[in-house]
Amino acid sequence: RGQRAHLLQLADAGTPRYVYHLPTVRARARALAAIKPIDQRYYAIKANSHPAILQLLEAEGFGLECVSHGELKHVFQHLPELSPKRVLFTPSFCPRSDYEAAFALGVTVTVDNVEALQRWPDLFRNRELWLRVDLGRGEGHHAKVRTGGKDSKFGLPIARVDEFVRAATDLGSRVVGLHAHLGSGVETAQHWRLMCDELAGFARRIGSVHTIDIGGGLPIPYSAEDEPFDLDAWAEGLAEVKALHPAFRLAIEPGRYLVAESGVLLSHATQVVEKDGVRRVGLDAGMNTLMRPALYDAWHDIENLSRQGGYAEAAFDVVGPICESSDVFGKRRKLPVSTAPDDVMLIADAGAYGYVMSNTYNQRAMPREDVIE
Known part of the structure; x- marks a missing residue:
């Protein structure tokens, strides 16, 4: 108004015509940056890839999370000086050429199935990888945004984690990041705390993991009746989890919360x-x-x-x-x-x-x- x-x-x-108010994006970014238990913050650019928004969030200390070769090209076109170490690639059923491009760029690559390692062993040999797991359930505001459970295409079933680690080890590769994202618009702060506990257990079992990525999915109030997400309660829960699992860095990759x-x-x-x-x-x-x-x-x-x-x-x-x-x-x-x-x-x-x-x-x-x- x-x-x-x-x-x-x-x-x-x-x-x-879409119109974006950059001070609002900056305010949301700084609210998340103030949450001390979080070590790495990525912005999921699939939510809004306008160059001005990418440049603002990069300047506010966010890395960028991409899901396709096209998004990777878009990011480096508009931020040519961006370090590849600040870019996370999290594809789903992408072609080999997308993985090849991501490795060539030097970004962090996430894999969510054993079959990719088995089909393209030469591509995944001697790599440091992040692994996306499916914790067996999905959550979120609509069935079509729930990204966990048997009916979801995303993530490696937890029953196959050991199989994935063996396949990676046989190729001389290491799993250094562990990721789960169960859906968007999740309103319960305990959701992320439980995810952290579960992922930390698997990370210890794997032995080489240094970063736990709990995804995004933070909700926003779409109507006047909706309560804003309680960031303070969320931060307190993450602080408690971080105290229990100090060996691991904690990463998030929100999209909607920053720009909607x-x-x-x-x-x-x-x-x-x-x-x-x-x-x-x-x-x-x-x-x-x-x-x-x-x-x-x-x-x-x-x-x-x-x-x-x-x-x-x-x-x-x-x-x-x-x-x-x-x-x-x-x-x-x-x-x-x-x-x-x-x-x-x-x-x-x-x-x-x-x-x-x-x-x-x-x-x-x-x-x-x-x-x-």
């Missing part, structure tokens, strides 16, 4: 219609612009930026122009009764998994991006 005039000006230059609240999606209303008692406002943004509501049933607050304060309200479904029934941003949302075509509409908390997941379905143009310093 404090940036309303600026946002309206940006919207006049064309929508749909920094971003909004601006759009213009195209049509306002009534059908069988249901009011609908259509936008020039659609599920191709912001996939999360269609993909995860995700909630985003929606406001009429052109009409703020003092307006009588009614319930509207907010929809886009894509030829799919799932092209809905929100149902029965309270908006001014007077909402009209050409009003500027704002979708909140869109700084994570917004632009990076957008596409040209229906041959719609990609959205624009801007930053506010």
Whole structure:
């Protein structure tokens, strides 16, 4: 709301448009940097790979976590002086060429299956590796973001850890990092404490591990009713775990927490219609612009930026122009009764998994991006 005039000006230059507020990113980064038990902080760039955000977070002391060769190239294109030691590569079912590129760059490489070592022994010979394990369960705000358990494609089953270590040892390689990430939007602080205990047990068994990576998944309050994540309670739990397992460095790799609240999606209303008692406002943004509501049933607050304060309200479904029934941003949302075509509409908390997941379905143009310093 404090940036309303600026946002309206940006919207006049064309929508749909993502806008990122860099001071918010900086504030989230410093809040995490203040948590002393954490030794290494990576930013998961899949959440938002805008160059200004990468440069800001690198300057705030964060390393960068990538999941593809494309992301690696993007990082070094925009941060050519970045040390490879500050880059973590955590792929899933990637081709051999991605691993080859990562090793050539000198970044830290994570593996999550024995089969890769068995198929490409020459590639993984005499390496220091991080191992991603599946602790046997998934957690998170939606089934499609739970990344642990039998139904998930991620992670080595814990029953095969010894097999992986033997295969690595036979190749002259060592497991020096141990990683688990069970899902996104996890709200219980004890989740990470339990993960630390479990990973520490496996790390001792392996014998060569110096770093435990507990992933990301920190939640943000997407609606006014949501409670902000209690960072203090989280930090206290991590401090207790660190005291129990002082031999290991502790790493995290959040994405959403750092950038989601920094971003909004601006759009213009195209049509306002009534059908069988249901009011609908259509936008020039659609599920191709912001996939999360269609993909995860995700909630985003929606406001009429052109009409703020003092307006009588009614319930509207907010929809886009894509030829799919799932092209809905929100149902029965309270908006001014007077909402009209050409009003500027704002979708909140869109700084994570917004632009990076957008596409040209229906041959719609990609959205624009801007930053506010």
